Amino acid sequence: MTTDARVDVRVDRPPNPDGDHVLYWMVAARRARSSPALERALHHARTLKRPLLVLEALRLGYRWASVRLHQFVVQGMADNARAFADAGVRYHAYVEPEAGHGKGLLAALAQRAAVVVTDDFPCFFLPRMLDAATAQLSVRLEAVDGNGVLPLSAAPRAFTTAASFRRHLHKTLRPWLRQLPDPEPLRGYDLGWAEVPAEVASRWPHAGAWLSDPASVRSLPLDGLGAGPLVGGAVAGERAMEAFLEERLQRYPQRNHPDEDVASGLSPWLHFGHVSAAELVRRVLVREEWTEERLGPVTGSRAGWWGCSEAAESFLDEAITWRELGYVFCRHVPTYARFASLPEWARTTLAHHASDPRPEIYDLEELAAAGTDDPIWNAAQRQLLAEGRIHNYLRMLWGKGVLRWSASPEAAWERLIELNNRYALDGRNPNSYSGIGWVFGRFDRAWGPERPIFGKVRYMTSDSTRRKLRLKSYLERWRRR
Ligand SMILES: Cc1cc2nc3c(=O)[nH]c(=O)nc-3n(C[C@H](O)[C@H](O)[C@H](O)COP(=O)(O)OP(=O)(O)OC[C@H]3O[C@@H](n4cnc5c(N)ncnc54)[C@H](O)[C@@H]3O)c2cc1C
Structure with missing residues (x-):
């Protein structure tokens, strides 16, 4: 069963004894397996003898919303629809047809709920969305952290290096390894089929048509960035x-x-x-x-x-x-997305070198179009454009390139966030900001000798990458888009 360390009670009320169902509002752990939030919702359903209702919704009006991201999520919804149907659990998938149309759906389903359980995700617009739901709902609301092996509540502070966090893990991880989530929490579910009230289903219909043809999200008012070869779900x-x-x-x-x-x-x-x-x-x-x-x-x-x-x-x-x-x-660190959240030593050394001449300054469009003079960087950017991901090592080099070719470190920071979060399927994640932050010294240490533009921040070049790594066929593959 999901441990209390993963549960943040956001609206602290007893379960509503007149509630028709237990509502699991799935916003981050978009799956029917190995999910502490789903386990928690099922625990309430069994205790209260109420059926489980799962709501998975997809909004339009968030930053970087695109066909690429939507299609990946909707492909996942199609898998979830099958998994919950097989288990006999009512699953309501909703895809917003126009920005703001979904407003009121959660409240309408929560009104008939005994308890609402949702996912606790510490990044992007999700914490704000959870705060808004907390202010709005009058039923018991629990946010459950299914993010990783160590519950977030078992890390009492932010760590400045991987080494210090690793030490903390060595001291604390052991009991959590005994409590990994049940891979099949839906097994044996027999609490029946929750009803979605007719007025709710007609105003916010189940996204069946989108689920049978996820590529049709192209017709939604979205950034046209197309889907790549990877299938979501x-x-x-x-x-x-x-x-x-x-x-x-x-x-x-x-x-x-x-x-x-x-x-x-x-x-x-x-x-x-x-x-x-x-x-x-x-x-x-x-x-x-x-x-x-x-x-x-x-x-x-x-x-x-x-x-x-x-x-x-x-x-x-x-x-x-x-x-x-x-x-x-x-x-x-709620300011994780701001340049000011970087360690002081890194901001100081970057400021010291802010007026160093740059070998080249590319504008954002040139970078996005893989139009630099560096074939390795361009190859990485082309992989990002086409597949929505970049090879691990080259992602570091890619980030350092943007720092080298931007007018200031602050401008580089904003441009990396834009490129990473717009094109990468895994963008808008805590590790988007750790990876980008790492380019500027976060979780790293000062290095010598001091270099132009980078100062004491770790320096990487395409020349040394070419010497150290095998990448001939990678370059061949991504030579042209
Ligand atoms: C500039 C820059 C931007 C980045 N942006 C993102 C991002 O948007 N989303 C993202 O998930 N990661 C990001 N990373 C971290 C890392 O590059 C990716 O997690 C990794 O490349 C994903 O590939 P993989 O799944 O094959 O990783 P694997 O090597 O197979 O590792 C397994 C998993 O471990 C985690 N992981 C691996 N390496 C790292 C790392 N260095 N930091 C944090 N977690 C890691 C990821 O969840 C990954 O999927 C970024 C790194 C840099 C330098």
Whole structure:
């Protein structure tokens, strides 16, 4: 059962004894498996003997809304519709046909609810949306954190480096590894089919037509950025996870070489909650035949603590330490999206070099169109345009390029947010801001020698990347769009 450490009671009232259903308002963990919020909602449903009603809605009027993002989410809704129907649970998917049309839907379903449960996600517009729902609803409302393995409430502060967070994890993670979410929480559901009142269903109809043809979201008033080859949803996410675990995990230490392409590629599905990060960790540990006795003493060291293979250890370090570092940061630092949230040493050294001449200043359109003089950077940008993702290592180089070619570090910051969050499927995530922040020194240390433009912030160049990494076929593939 979902532990209390993951539950933030936003409207603290007893469940409404006259409620018709328990409402799960799915906003981040967009899946029917391995979900602490869904588990919590089912717990209430069983205790109160009320059917579960799941609402998954998709708004139009948020920043960067595009055909690319919408199609990915709607593909996920189609999978969820099947999964909940198979389990006998009523699922109401709603896709807003015009901005603002969905206003009132949550309140209408909550009015008949005994309890409302939702996801607690620490980034983008979701915390504001949750605050608005908290102010509006008069029924018990609980926000459940299914973001990672360590509950956000078990990290008492933001950490400034991965090393300090890793040390915290070594001290605190053990009990949470025993409480990974149930992969199949819907198994045995027998509480019946919740009713969506007729007036609600006619004003905010189930998104059936969109779900049968997700590409039709093209007709919505959205940024026309088209979908890429990746298919959204729990089914495609599961396939991608299985392929990674079967075929590439053991070669993960080679991941920096773009030609090897052995990283999981799971961040788009993780971002939209189609794949559960905790489930991914569980599957890695099962493959390693891991038991808790293998955990080593607290060292804070990147390797050796888990008692797993080298490949599994390095993957777990990215998927837990680095991933959750960003979530914890967003939870504790509400200004995470502002340049001013960077560490003082980094802002000072960047300010000191702000008037250094730039080798070139490209405008945002030139960058977006992969129109620089640097073939490696252009290749990375073309992959982003076409697929909505960038190879891990090259994403760092890509970020450093924008810093080098912008008039000021502040302008580079804004341009990176724009490029990353507009084109990347996994954008608008806590790790969008950790990755972008890292380009400017967040979670890193000062480096020498001091360089023009970068100052003491870590310096990376395409020349050294070309020397160090195998990337011939990557460049060939992304030479032209
Ligand atoms: C400029 C810049 C922008 C970035 N923007 C994003 C973003 O918008 N969304 C995003 O999820 N990540 C972002 N990252 C972090 C990282 O590049 C991606 O998480 C990773 O490349 C995703 O590929 P993967 O799923 O194959 O990762 P894998 O190597 O297979 O790792 C598995 C998972 O661990 C997590 N992870 C891996 N590396 C990191 C990292 N360095 N920091 C945080 N989490 C990590 C991700 O959830 C990832 O899916 C950014 C990094 C940089 C330098």
